[in-house]
Amino acid sequence: xxxxxxxxxxxxxxxxxxxxxxxxxxxxxxxxxxxxxxxxxxxxxxxxxxxxxxxxxxxxxxxxxxxxxxxxxxxxxxxxxxxxxxxxxxxxxxxxxxxxxxxxxxxxxxxxxxxxxxxxxxxxxxxxxxxxxxxxxxxxxxxxxxxxxxxxxxxxxxxxxxxxxxxxxxxxxxxxxxxxxxxxxxxxxxxxxxxxxxxxxxxxxxxxxxxxxxxxxxxxxxxxxxxxxxxxxxxxxxxxxxxxxxxxxxxxxxxxxxxxxxxxxxxxxxxxxxxxxxxxxxxxxxxxxxxxxxxxxxxxxxxxxxxxxxxxxxxxxxxxxxxxxxxxxxxxxxxxxxxxxxxxxxxxxxxxxxxxxxxxxxxxxxxxxxxxxxxxxxxxxxxxxxxxxxxx
Amino acid sequence: xxxxxxxxxxxxxxxxxxxxxxxxxxxxxxxxxxxxxxxxxxxxxxxxxxxxxxxxxxxxxxxxxxxxxxxxxxxxxxxxxxxxxxxxxxxxxxxxxxxxxxxxxxxxxxxxxxxxxxxxxxxxxxxxxxxxxxxxxxxxxxxxxxxxxxxxxxxxxxxxxxxxxxxxxxxxxxxxxxxxxxxxxxxxxxxxxxxxxxxxxxxxxxxxxxxxxxxxxxxxxxxxxxxxxxxxxxxxxxxxxxxxxxxxxxxxxxxxxxxxxxxxxxxxxxxxxxxxxxxxxxxxxxxxxxxxxxxxxxxxx
Numbered sequence: 255x256x257x258x259x260x261x262x263x264x265x266x267x268x269x270x271x272x273x274x275x276x277x278x279x280x281x282x283x284x285x286x287x288x289x290x291x292x293x294x295x296x297x298x299x300x301x302x303x304x305x306x307x308x309x310x311x312x313x314x315x316x317x318x319x320x321x322x323x324x325x326x327x328x329x330x331x332x333x334x335x336x337x338x339x340x341x342x343x344x345x346x347x348x349x350x351x352x353x354x355x356x357x358x359x360x361x362x363x364x365x366x367x368x369x370x371x372x373x374x375x376x377x378x379x380x381x382x383x384x385x386x387x388x389x390x391x392x393x394x395x396x397x398x399x400x401x402x403x404x405x406x407x408x409x410x411x412x413x414x415x416x417x418x419x420x421x422x423x424x425x426x427x428x429x430x431x432x433x434x435x436x437x438x439x440x441x442x443x444x445x446x447x448x449x450x451x452x453x454x455x456x457x458x459x460x461x462x463x464x465x466x467x468x469x470x471x472x473x474x475x476x477x478x479x480x481x482x483x484x485x486x487x488x489x490x491x492x493x494x495x496x497x498x499x500x501x502x503x504x505x506x507x508x509x510x511x512x513x514x515x516x517x518x519x520x521x522x523x524x525x526x527x528x529x530x531x532x533x534x535x536x537x538x539x540x541x542x543x544x545x546x547x548x549x550x551x552x553x554x555x556x557x558x559x560x561x562x563x564x565x566x567x568x569x570x571x572x573x574x575x576x577x578x579x580x581x582x583x584x585x586x587x588x589x590x591x592x593x594x595x596x597x598x599x600x601x602x603x604x605x606x607x608x609x610x611x612x613x614x615x616x617x618x619x620x621x622x623x624x625x626x627x628x629x630x631x632x633x634x635x636x637x638x639x640x641x642x643x644x645x646x
Numbered sequence: 647x648x649x650x651x652x653x654x655x656x657x658x659x660x661x662x663x664x665x666x667x668x669x670x671x672x673x674x675x676x677x678x679x680x681x682x683x684x685x686x687x688x689x690x691x692x693x694x695x696x697x698x699x700x701x702x703x704x705x706x707x708x709x710x711x712x713x714x715x716x717x718x719x720x721x722x723x724x725x726x727x728x729x730x731x732x733x734x735x736x737x738x739x740x741x742x743x744x745x746x747x748x749x750x751x752x753x754x755x756x757x758x759x760x761x762x763x764x765x766x767x768x769x770x771x772x773x774x775x776x777x778x779x780x781x782x783x784x785x786x787x788x789x790x791x792x793x794x795x796x797x798x799x800x801x802x803x804x805x806x807x808x809x810x811x812x813x814x815x816x817x818x819x820x821x822x823x824x825x826x827x828x829x830x831x832x833x834x835x836x837x838x839x840x841x842x843x844x845x846x847x848x849x850x851x852x853x854x855x856x857x858x859x860x861x862x863x864x865x866x867x868x869x870x871x872x873x874x875x876x877x878x879x880x881x882x883x884x885x886x887x888x889x890x891x892x893x894x895x896x897x898x899x900x901x902x903x904x905x906x907x908x909x910x911x912x913x914x915x916x917x918x919x920x921x922x923x924x925x926x927x928x929x930x931x932x933x934x935x936x937x938x939x940x941x942x943x944x945x946x947x
Contacts, residue, residue: 352853354849
């Protein structure tokens with residue numbers, strides 16, 4: 255895949271080609287009639303980063319993207335590229351390009367003409383070398399003379415990418431670009447997109463509802479819900495330290511159990527959960543005290559037969575009963591019914607170190623204090639749950 | 647009433663769906679039968695009759711009868727005698743088509759992209775004139791363009807027309823009548839192909855640095871070409887062969903080939919009339935083929 259990419263870029267991945275301006279959205283709002291699609295959104299996308307806007311359909315992520323592209327006028331707020339206010343700039347005057355969800359390739363033009371479109375509109379005469387270089391970059395060097403509709407979905411996707419990248423925009427916007435591809439191709443394209451982004455060093459803003467896609471590709475993920483950003487940060491941080499129940503449920507899965515804070519220590523929070531004291535680190539506590547949700551990710555939980563003793567520093571809740579076992583090859587997913595009637599999920603790697611538990615087995619659940627997070631009980635414990643299956 | 651029902655031709659692009667898998671049964675042939683019979687009865691038979699009539703002995707009359715003598719001279723005479731009318735027909739037809747395109751494109755564009763919920767009302771308005779007969783509508787134009795009519799009075803007042811200037815019985819009146827009468831044939835196929843354009847393609851053009859005029863020229867116009875071709879053909883072919891508009895809005899100075907054919911048939915000169923008809927048909931066919939080849943929309947044929 256090195257053909258067509260000049261040596262310098264390879265030697266220095268992540269180099270910034272453009273002036274390297276940050277994209278800044280300031281108090282951006284968009285209303286469609288009475289419906290608020292985007293509500294007072296403020297965020298900064300650093301130059302050269304791969305930024306993902308993640309959220310369920312209808313959360314306002316595509317509207318945000320279209321406002322950056324200039325295809326939608328904000329009701330209020332401003333958009334800056336570096337110091338330049340582009341809020342009122344017509345789309346064709348913005349140094350921003352979009353890879354559309356349905357690719358929107360021009361059916362009356364060949365693949366090469368599609369890719370050359372942007373350069374030609376800006377008055378460039380000699381475009382062939384550049385077009386060939388970009389088609390090589392997306393591994394379609396031999397398809398230039400075809401019509402887009404003769405290509406497969408994945409190939410069309412790459413043409414759309416080349417057509418946008420050739421303009422070396424300050425920001426490349428990707429609107430669910432992999433949504434129409436099947437799972438295997440999508441995974442492959444995720445790696446490809448990430449590679450290209452590293453190679454060309456442009457700012458990518460990627461809109462998706464697929465949490466795995468967002469986490470695999472992006473440096474920074476912003477989880478959006480109902481027009482506002484719930485939480486923003488590196489994927490690992492969002493996953494391990496969710497600030498809201500929506501993030502806890504939308505990004506992966508979580509076990510959320512009701513409890514109330516009994517003591518605040520220097521670096522730990524003590525929470526009473528159904529008569530058992532559970533410890534959580536202060537850095538992962540997003541509640542001031544009182545009633546809370548105590549959360550832990552299913553793969554962070556260890557299962558042991560009832561009555562076994564544990565090391566200090568590990569939270570243990572006892573007397574669960576396994577009510578469902580799903581073997582998925584890599585791991586086994588257990589549903590454990592707790593004495594207070596709630597069912598908790600536990601994922602265990604199939605390392606072969608011990609036998610699987612059977613349905614009906616009595617178990618204790620243990621996990622480390624630093625894997626515990628504490629959320630405000632005022633939130634809906636099921637927020638974000640129903641969307642989870644959309645992504646896969 | 648939906649849009650495709652208004653104009654079943656629909657620009658012809660929908661017909662390119664994948665062909666159904668071949669099935670070895672007689673059902674297909676049975677389904678073809680009505681169409682084949684129709685074509686035989688109403689196309690092949692008249693065509694053969696017309697061509698053979700054009701080759702009859704020109705000396706024949708209704709009283710003495712006609713004889714098939716393969717008189718190819720009929721064609722030479724027809725073209726010799728009526729070259730002016732042929733030229734005029736093509737000119738008037740061409741002008742009417744051009745004006746219909748210039749009027750019809752913005753209208754079809756507005757209906758397809760800007761009309762919102764008024765779309766179907768506007769489409770209905772486009773075809774509403776068809777509820778009245780072609781003749782009556784053309785006769786109304788005769789009244790409108792009359793020397794004492796409001797239009798002429800206003801134009802005289804504005805000195806666009808001279809004090810004794812007139813509209814009725816002039817070439818512009820004939821071209822106007824043709825344009826008016828065939829405008830819906832232009833608008834409907836144009837609408838059908840504009841309506842099919844994915845707006846996101848136009849958005850994409852804007853995103854790729856095309857100003858609105860450039861986006862129109864590079865994306866919208868090329869994608870609407872099937873409609874342009876279908877519309878111009880549907881307008882030009884009947885307009886070039888028309889004789890009613892000259893009859894009602896023109897004078898013998900504006901005589902088109904259609905009038906000659908009609909009067910020759912009326913006078914019993916069947917061979918000459920048939921030879922003119924066939925020549926007109928071939929002429930138009932040749933032009934259409936050339937046009938479609940140039941426009942690059944072979945799918946229409």
